[in-house]
Amino acid sequence: MSRELVYLSLIFALLVIPRALQRFCLPAPLTCLAFGIGAMLWLGDGAHDPVVGLLATLGISSLFLFAGLEVDLQDLRRGMWPLLVHLLIRSLTLAGVAWLGWRYGDLQWQAAGLLALALLTPSTGFIMDSLARLGLDEAERFWVSSKAIAGELLALAALFVVLQAGDPGHMALSSLALLAMMVGLPLLFVGLGRWVAPHAPGSEFSLLVMVGLLAAYITYSLGVYYLVGAFIAGLVARLLQQRMPLLASHENLHALRLFASFFVPFYFFNAGTKVPGDALSLQALGLGLVITLVVLPLRVAVVWLQRRVLFGESFQSSLRVSLALSPTLIFTLVLAAIMRERFDAPAVLYGALLLYAALNTLLPSLVFRAPLDVDPLRNEAAQEAAVAQETATAPSPDASPAIDAARPPSG
Numbered sequence: 516m517s518r519e520l521v522y523l524s525l526i527f528a529l530l531v532i533p534r535a536l537q538r539f540c541l542p543a544p545l546t547c548l549a550f551g552i553g554a555m556l557w558l559g560d561g562a563h564d565p566v567v568g569l570l571a572t573l574g575i576s577s578l579f580l581f582a583g584l585e586v587d588l589q590d591l592r593r594g595m596w597p598l599l600v601h602l603l604i605r606s607l608t609l610a611g612v613a614w615l616g617w618r619y620g621d622l623q624w625q626a627a628g629l630l631a632l633a634l635l636t637p638s639t640g641f642i643m644d645s646l647a648r649l650g651l652d653e654a655e656r657f658w659v660s661s662k663a664i665a666g667e668l669l670a671l672a673a674l675f676v677v678l679q680a681g682d683p684g685h686m687a688l689s690s691l692a693l694l695a696m697m698v699g700l701p702l703l704f705v706g707l708g709r710w711v712a713p714h715a716p717g718s719e720f721s722l723l724v725m726v727g728l729l730a731a732y733i734t735y736s737l738g739v740y741y742l743v744g745a746f747i748a749g750l751v752a753r754l755l756q757q758r759m760p761l762l763a764s765h766e767n768l769h770a771l772r773l774f775a776s777f778f779v780p781f782y783f784f785n786a787g788t789k790v791p792g793d794a795l796s797l798q799a800l801g802l803g804l805v806i807t808l809v810v811l812p813l814r815v816a817v818v819w820l821q822r823r824v825l826f827g828e829s830f831q832s833s834l835r836v837s838l839a840l841s842p843t844l845i846f847t848l849v850l851a852a853i854m855r856e857r858f859d860a861p862a863v864l865y866g867a868l869l870l871y872a873a874l875n876t877l878l879p880s881l882v883f884r885a886p887l888d889v890d891p892l893r894n895e896a897a898q899e900a901a902v903a904q905e906t907a908t909a910p911s912p913d914a915s916p917a918i919d920a921a922r923p924p925s926g
Contacts, residue, residue, distance in 0.1 A: 522566070529780040540880045544641070544844060545873055547780045551787015552795070562788040571785035572741060573728075574778035578845070579742040580727035581771050582640040583749020584763055586664055590657070597658075597826060598665045604821060605666055609635055609673065612810075626858035628677040633850035633868055634810050636670040637840045639663040641876075649883045651835055659839045662818075670846065671746060675739050678853070689737045696733055696744070700726065700751045708759045719761045720770045723752055740849060786848045790869065791855070791862045799866030806867055807874045814875075815841060838879050847872035 528550060533543035554562040591598060609631045616627035642663050651659065675693070679686035707722045727748040734744030756763045818837035822828040828836075851868040854860035 525567070525784075529784055530777070533780065540877075542844075542876055542880055543780070544783045545876060547783035548787045548848075548869075548873070551784040552790050553787075554784070555788045555790055556792070556795075564788075567781055567785050567788070570778055570781035572731075572782075574775065574780070574782035575845075575849075576728055576731040576741050576745040577724065577771060577775040578640050578779050578782075579731075579745040580724070580749040581768070581775050582643075582667070583746040583751075584753050584768060584771070585640075585643060586668075586750050586753055588754075590661055591665065594658070594661050598661055600825060601662055601821065602665055602669055604817065605635070605669060608817065620864075622860070623858055625677050625681055626854050626860055628673070629850045629854050629858070630864075630868075632670050632673060632677070633843070633847045633854070634806070634871070635814065636843055636846040636850075637663050637666055638842050638845040639667040641842055641845055642839060649835075649839055649879065651839065652832075655832055655836050655839075658822075658836050662836075662840060666840075667746075671743050674850075675743060678739050678857075679737075685738075689739070692737055693734070696730060697747060697751070700730060700748060701755060704752060704755055704759060704762060708762065712761070719759075719764070720767050723748075723762060723767060723771070724774065726752075740853065742849065783848075786852065789852065791865065793862040794866030794869065796863065796866060799863045800870060802863055803867035803870030803874075806871045810871070811841065811875050811878070838882055841878050842872075842876040844872045844876045 529547050532550075533541075533546035536546050537543055551562070609628075612631035612634060613624070613627045616622050616630045617624045620627065620630070622630065643660050675689075676686075679689050703726060704722075707726070708719075711722065712718055727745045730744035730748035731741035732744065734747075735741045752759075752762050761767065815834075815837045818840055819833045822833035822836055823830070847868050851860075851865050851872075855862075855865050
């Protein structure tokens with residue numbers, strides 16, 4: 516079979532078959548991951564293809580570029596104090612899990628820190644793109660998205676520190692380089708908007724994607740993976756929205772959704788091809804089940820208690836918020852691979868983390884009967900339909916005081 520036909524078959528398999536299987540509440544990313552594992556078992560090292568690797572890089576970079584664009588600092592300020600409490604609790608649980616991994620898991624402290632992040636960090640883009648189809652009300656969606664974004668910001672900062680802390684000199688240089696990038700990105704965007712965009716109408720999307728990929732490559736070169744730079748580029752573009760409205764316009768976001776929805780499946784497939792064969796063992800299966808049975812209920816319970824005790828939410832509302840925050844697939848895949856490559860983490864632990872990520876990703880699908888997915892285009896339509904439904908069923912303006920009294924920030 517020719518190479519071109521192989522690539523066409525792979526594109527069909529990753530873009531069509533997982534969507535068809537979603538009718539059975541099976542998240543498409545898990546299907547793509549399973550295809551990658553199957554290719555690894557069938558072809559061995561032959562499953563590692565540089566073209567697929569490039570497409571995977573485009574997928575993870577565009578996904579986190581989009582995640583950065585979705586950050587709304589005004590929303591975060593609206594729920595600032597509850598979110599600060601949430602981040603404090605999250606920091607304590609991260610420190611506790613990291614200590615347990617270092618003390619009893621025979622891991623280096625950096626690997627233990629990555630393990631804690633892999634177990635406890637929700638996949639923000641993965642979650643937010645599915646909120647409209649989970650049946651949550653406006654307040655619940657607000658808190659799920661706000662907590663996921665705040666947790667992701669904390670996780671990215673912690674990831675940078677953990678990966679660089681082994682060499683204080685290199686960490687100082689990397690911090691300066693990251694600071695220079697954060698200062699330089701706005702200047703680059705403004706310069707491109709002044710000297711390029713006026714002479715090339717409609718080029719804002721291309722400029723956004725290329726700057727995002729550049730930032731992703733810079734942070735990868737610094738040793739903190741692609742997703743950090745892509746997220747920062749998206750966040751900077753969002754902060755420049757008033758000065759450069761076309762950069763983060765609805766049309767640009769729609770185009771980026773299209774871009775990400777095509778490339779993201781290749782990331783999960785590529786991740787599956789890199790799973791070592793000895794990670795698929797009965798020992799890894801047992802350890803993964805133990806981790807899931809211990810960690811997942813504790814994660815759900817911590818958020819549930821936080822909402823119930825601190826903010827007085829109902830039992831069901833608190834449970835829906837905590838379940839919606841349970842998936843960790845993308846962060847777990849990324850950090851498990853880093854642990855394996857840089858800190859020689861055992862293959863059994865790698866396989867256990869994959870099983871844990873798969874099971875906590877399946878949980879909301881089974882509970883809400885709506886599979887989570889990383890398909891920004893499809894979920895955009897679902898979000899617009901939900902907004903339209905809320906608008907159609909909204910009470911008259913005379914009821915606005917009652918609505919304002921129930922707004923999420925009072926939560």
